[in-house]
Amino acid sequence: MSYDHQKIEAKWQERWANQRVFNVTEDPSKPKFYNLCMYPYPSGALHQGHIRNYTFGDLLTRYKTMRGFNVLSPMGWDSFGLPAENAAIDSGLDPRENTEAQIVTMTRQIKQLGAMYDWDRELASHHPDYYRWDQWLFLQLWDRDLAYKKEAPVNWCPKDQTVLANEQVVDGACERCGTIVERKNLAQWFFRITDYADRLLDDLDQLDEWPDRVRTMQRNWIGRSEGARFTIKVAVSNLSFEVFTTRPDTIFGMTFCVLAPEHPLVDSLISGTDHEDEARAYVAQAARASEIERMAEGEKSGVFTGAYAVNPINGRQVPIYIADYVLMGYGTAAIMGVPGQDQRDWDFATRYGIEIIRTVQPLASWEGEAYLGEGETINSGFLDDLDQTGAKQRIIDWLEEQGIGERTVQYRLRDWLISRQRYWGSPIPMIGCPSCGLVPVPLDQLPVLLPDVEDYAPRGQSPLASAEEWVHTTCPACGGEARRETDTMDTFVDSSWYFLRFTDPHNDHAAFEPGNARYWMAVDQYIGGVEHAILHLLYARFITKFLSDIGLSPVTEPFSRLFTQGMITLGGAKMSKSKGNVVDPLELFASHGADSLRLYHLFMGPPTDDAAWDTNGVEGTSRFLDRVWRVVTETERFDGDPDRDLVAQAHRTAKKVTEDIERFVFNTAIPPLMTLTTSLLETARKGTDRETFDQVVEILIKLLAPMAPHIAHELWERTGHDSMLALEPWPVWEADLVTQATVVMVVQVNGKVRERIEVAADISPEEAERVALGLEKVQGWIDGAEIHRVIARPPNVINFVVG
């Protein structure tokens, strides 16, 4: 018989909400715990990934509450973004109405899961009272020269006539229409995150409760390289350019130079020369080609400019090429070509017949490719015989003495491109004035409201541009006619500070009150998908550091502990609507109940790992809950004796479950609860006394409360308690009961298990040896041979080495 989960789940969801069990205020008398699941995009329907995320989060909220913490667990909506806009374009749905309807639906579904949040703090980034503070944040950055506008190459879809974010470009093509993406120069807004590169990198060391792989990914993304930057003169001209290198020690091996096709010097180098036509054709082709095409070509391509560069170290003249393997966005967009010590330069030199000079003596014979290893410097004048470290030091000193170069640090990280030629986002609060230039919207005029438009389809510029009345405004500086910025902000701006807003969500005169933030920050546990390991987490760290610098954030790192969950797969692929392999949580709420589904998500495997879906597994956890139900509702006999073993088992279970939750591993916390339930059912048949039984049942219900809260609360009530289980203290265990008196010891002969024997847990090595040697089977295996060694590790194992 199975219990009526629909009825009891609805009952308790209503009670928790009515009694405001999970609504919190700042309370200095209690330790605080800020527990946060990454706020979702309101897609309109929960999928299993959400269920998994909120099940983990809710388990922690409930567990920490029972442990006596003041737990803040808020929920909100990352409600700006492309899907709502695409729905508007494709189906004519109003983005605002559509988004808000989806929020209503998803809120209902989250409540059906029994996941509890402080809904008084709910926020949605598309609300003017939220995005007003995005705009405020933008202006704070602008005031400190950390927001700027400049021309930059962007991904451009020629069919959709729009700019695409990097993540919308899949294999070099537009994610929506499949057209090959072009690169195009457009004036864009940036945040100067590179100013924070060092701090973002260095502070990763503090985040020792983040997964290593996430820290590694961030480290690689920031990509710090130490090296030198120096000036190279162009022969027979007064032109020069700068190069960056991590291997200044190889400067004597420079046999050519390369400029990126977009390098500003290219034009003056080739104008009016014999090489002009060929070079211009190459530059044009590089501009047209997508990244994918550039790479797919396999071999490195380039073209000679006709000009020569002068190596400052020895005056030697080397040819200057243009090649697209040198990137405009990194370093100085120009390099010294040292084929002997760089594989890319080697490939290029080999193709174009350029001389190769080795400047490092390989440790072993080495041919056919560049040598990147250690070795003595050779063919390098005054650097000869030095090792790499010494040679680098020496040459940088020399460059600095000559006043042509310096030691420098280069990052792979680029500034954050935040403007989008899109409708459904926070308008950038700037005004373009013909006489004053770029002028910020005064703070007292925020928010700049998103205007209504007729047509959301991209036409090569932001849809906001079509709202003529809105665009036309007056310049705050001179009062003349001016035009508003029509780009909106990347939604990653919204999510880069929402966790601070949750500490003071209704503030209408500031983004948040520093006092509230001081109580709640940092987020003690942040839970979400690993797909946000780089961008969101990096941006959030950046903005938090910035807000700390201007005295508003109490912390320099927003998330103390990060947990990234694995994804759900079915048939070997990630569960997704487009692949058609989704299992709808709503159907499972109806058929098995939220508790069974939650328990299955906890049980199916390590929370960090990807997990393969199996609906039969929900059947299994559902059966388990039926058994728990029967323990309480069908036990009638209480005519036996107190059962100390059962109590001991309950205490061991409490210890194990607590330890597993603390280390964030849930799949191993459930088996002991299952076996405890089986023991209770056996005991119920056998008979015990009422006191023992009630005591053990109480522990079981409490341990189950964070995992399967509805059934746990119902059984708590049915076992005669008036209190709210969610606010009851977590079970404690007695150390004496947890330690077992006897254990099974393994007896090995020559490392092979030959016998098992039950012994006292505190047996001495001598006693263990005596007992083991007394065993008939062990004697049979020793078979009269000499015992060379006895390794006794009581009470687990004893091993006789014979032979």
Add this chain to the structure above:
RNA sequence: GUCGGAGUGGCGGAAUUGGUAGACGCGCCAGGUUGAGGGCCUGGUGGAGCAUGGCUCUGUGGGGGUUCGAGUCCCCCCUCCGACACCA
């Protein structure tokens, strides 16, 4: 290519410090309950062999090594997944 992560029964997985490999669940098999089915209960379930109420061998992607003892530690290789992807 570089950097991460992972390979254990038919399946999901367990084994936290080197010490009983396969906990727990699913699936499957047998028996019980039932008019039948479902449900529930009990037992079994890595592989091979045999003198089959038990015993022996073998077994954690492959190959070597360290150790009394290796899923766990070291070296080499293979496969899969993820991130970055010409970063000078």
